[in-house]
Amino acid sequence: MTDTTGRQGDHAACAPDRLEGTLPSHPKYLPLVRAITVEAAELAGIETETARHLMLAITEAWSNVIRHAYHNAEDQRIDFRFEASPGELLIEIEDHATWVDPSRIASRPLDQIRPGGLGVHLIQSTMDDVAYTRNEHGGTTLRLVKRVAPAEDPTS
């Protein structure tokens, strides 16, 4: 049976390799974000070393949203999406604040030893593609892509 939205049956379809959700912008949820990331990576067949890079990149990106988009407000929404496809894992992090010019959170030269400015460097050095776009809510969407070697089929 097809309803007026074109969906089959009584329930909305849900892509099995896409995880999405929303968490408050409180930094206490960072361990939960990392736990979701590592589980999503495992489900996508990503090996442990790469999964650790993903945990680091998403922690840095999430922290930047809290700091730069929400100015440390703890009650704003951060939307996330993980989508696994053959050869890559896509992660999107979306805020509902105002557009943050990526140059405002630019990386510092690593030969300058001072606190701060490392987060963007860590994101860029652990992910294959990093792109900031303005989203439909007027905020910023960060799109992170990690390319991975396809898992070998154990039955072949």
Add this chain to the structure above:
Amino acid sequence: MKITHETEGTAAIFTVCGQVDMHTSPELRGSLRKALEGRATPLVVDLGQVSFIDSSGLATLIEALQAVGRYGGKLRLCGLAPDVRKLFDLARLSTIFDLRDNRDAALK
């Protein structure tokens, strides 16, 4: 994250356990500040039980390194797990910090 603090002569030893990120690094910064105010040296931070550290944790340690330098003290980090050590390499901080294998080596 949990932090325990001991002293041994002029040395201050902090043992950090768990995950250091934007939520927990202010607590680490606050703990280290007290030892820095007392001009402890060497200031030893045992990271052997740290499973994750991000740029805010690294920034906290850089601040401490700069603070001990201002009074001529030493900061030593010890016990880094391989994954944590890799992060120091990634941030090109492995040669900036005095990294020791364990607490005994850090106190020598």
